[in-house]
Amino acid sequence: MNFAEKLKTLRKQKGISQEQLAEKIYVSRQAITKWESGNGIPDIENLLAISSLFNESLDSLLSEEKSLISKNEFLYNSRTEYDLDSPKKIDLKIGTAHELIIEKTGDEKIQVIAASNKLSYLSQQVKVKIVEDKRRMDVIVKHTADLSDIAALENLFILVRIPAKFVADMELEAELENLKIRDINFDTIEFDGKAKNVFVTNTSGHVELNTNSNLSVEVGGAKGKIDLNHFHAVSKISFAEGQNYYLKNAGRLTRFVDSNARVISGKREKDNPQLETDLIVELNGWKSEVQVL
Numbered sequence: 001m002n003f004a005e006k007l008k009t010l011r012k013q014k015g016i017s018q019e020q021l022a023e024k025i026y027v028s029r030q031a032i033t034k035w036e037s038g039n040g041i042p043d044i045e046n047l048l049a050i051s052s053l054f055n056e057s058l059d060s061l062l063s064e065e066k067s068l069i070s071k072n073e074f075l076y077n078s079r080t081e082y083d084l085d086s087p088k089k090i091d092l093k094i095g096t097a098h099e100l101i102i103e104k105t106g107d108e109k110i111q112v113i114a115a116s117n118k119l120s121y122l123s124q125q126v127k128v129k130i131v132e133d134k135r136r137m138d139v140i141v142k143h144t145a146d147l148s149d150i151a152a153l154e155n156l157f158i159l160v161r162i163p164a165k166f167v168a169d170m171e172l173e174a175e176l177e178n179l180k181i182r183d184i185n186f187d188t189i190e191f192d193g194k195a196k197n198v199f200v201t202n203t204s205g206h207v208e209l210n211t212n213s214n215l216s217v218e219v220g221g222a223k224g225k226i227d228l229n230h231f232h233a234v235s236k237i238s239f240a241e242g243q244n245y246y247l248k249n250a251g252r253l254t255r256f257v258d259s260n261a262r263v264i265s266g267k268r269e270k271d272n273p274q275l276e277t278d279l280i281v282e283l284n285g286w287k288s289e290v291q292v293l
Contacts, residue, residue, distance in 0.1 A: 003061060004038035010054045011036075025049040031241040043221040043240045044202055074115035074157065080128040081109040087168040088137045094174035095142060096149040097156040102170070104184040105161035112139060113159040119147065126156065153177065181207065200226065219243060225280045230254065230288035237281065238293040244278040253287040264292060 011021050011032075018032040025046060034040045042050065051058055085108070094100055105111060114126040125147040129140045139160070143152055153175070162170075167186045172179075176195040186205040191198075194213045202221040209215065212231040219226065220240030228235065230251070239245060247256050249265040256264040265283075283290055 002038065003041055004036050006056075006061060007032075007050065008036045010050075010056065014054065021053075024053055027241050034241075040218060040238065040240055041201065041220055043242050046241060075117045076120055076122040077113055077115040078123040078126060078128075079114075080112045080130070082130045082132075082137075083109050084137075084163050084166045086134075087166045088132065088135060089169045089171075090137050090139060090162070091171045092139045092160060092173070093141065094158055094172070094176070096152040096175045097141075097158050098153055098176070099157045099178040099180065100172070100174055100176050101157075101159045101180045101182070102172075102184060102189070103159070103161055103180075103182050104164040104167065106164065107161075108163050108166075110137070110139070110163065110166075111159070111161040112141065113161075114141070115157045115159070116155045118155045119151070149175075219245070219279070219281075223278045225282065228281065228283045228285070228288075228290060230283065230285040230290070232286065233288045234291075235288070236291045236293055246277045246280050247292065248280055248282040250282050251284045251286060251288060254283050254285060254289065256283060256290050256292055259291065259293050261291070 011018070016024070018036070019029045022029045022032050027046060035042060047058060047061065051061060112128045114122055114128070116122050119125060124144070126141065126143050129142070131138045141158060143156070162184070164185070167184060169187050170189045172189065172191045172193070174193045174195070176193070178197045178199070179191060179195045180199045180201070181189060181203055182199065182201040184203055186203070188206040188208065190208040190210065192210045194211060195215065196213070198209060198215055198217045200207055200217070200219050200222045204223045206225045206227070208227040208229060209217070210229040212233055214233050215228070215235040217228070217235065217237040219237065220243060222243070247265050249255060258264055
């Protein structure tokens with residue numbers, strides 16, 4: 001049962017309406033509707049409020065969202081582990097996959113898990129190569145010639161877990177349907193490639209998304225900065241209820257618009273805002289538009 005189904009079930013078991021639940025945790029009824037329809041997940045403060053109200057642990061509420069891979073719900077998986085003893089800049093090259101998840105682990109090993117329900121020869125078709133020196137680690141995930149990019153884009157899931165105390169800078173290169181960065185603190189994560197959907201949840205750090213493809217970005221409980229380095233793209237960004245953010249337009253012929261396509265920020269800004277805010281979202285690049293939902 002995913003979070004949306006679990007929230008709806010708990011609410012009905014308690015015999016309260018969406019409006020009553022909203023009043024109890026001090027959010028709007030629209031927020032409850034959004035969460036129960038599967039269009040978003042609450043930020044950490046609201047998750048804690050829901051956890052307390054229904055006497056459910058966070059792990060129980062988010063068990064499916066945490067990772068299907070970690071619950072061994074895939075038929076086939078292949079795991080690679082490598083010891084880390086100090087912070088390193090990690091260069092992660094994935095190639096083509098349906099989903100890439102980046103999260104922390106309490107271990108001192110970096111873990112790379114490939115999983116699928118359809119790729120029965122996964123351990124032979126997907127290979128992980130790790131090369132390191134004192135300051136850098138290259139993690140390369142490749143699939144063999146008999147696994148097509150189309151099959152990988154539809155059926156291959158990659159989970160990368162990084163030891164919490166060794167997280168530093170990371171560069172990602174991939175072609176994906178989904179990129180999920182969650183439950184992790186870092187200096188900078190820079191993504192180059194293509195992705196249809198990006199989820200940044202319960203993170204702290206600087207995320208750079210460098211792409212000329214259209215994106216759907218969902219943000220919840222994030223602190224730091226997100227750079228949308230777009231080139232001739234039309235994208236959307238949405239924020240969890242209560243997320244504090246500031247929009248900064250720093251590109252050429254770029255702008256933010258609201259859900260009715262009215263311009264929010266259409267002029268290039270020269271200086272960073274001197275505001276108390278959890279998150280700055282900066283639009284760079286050329287001839288791009290981001291709709292804020």
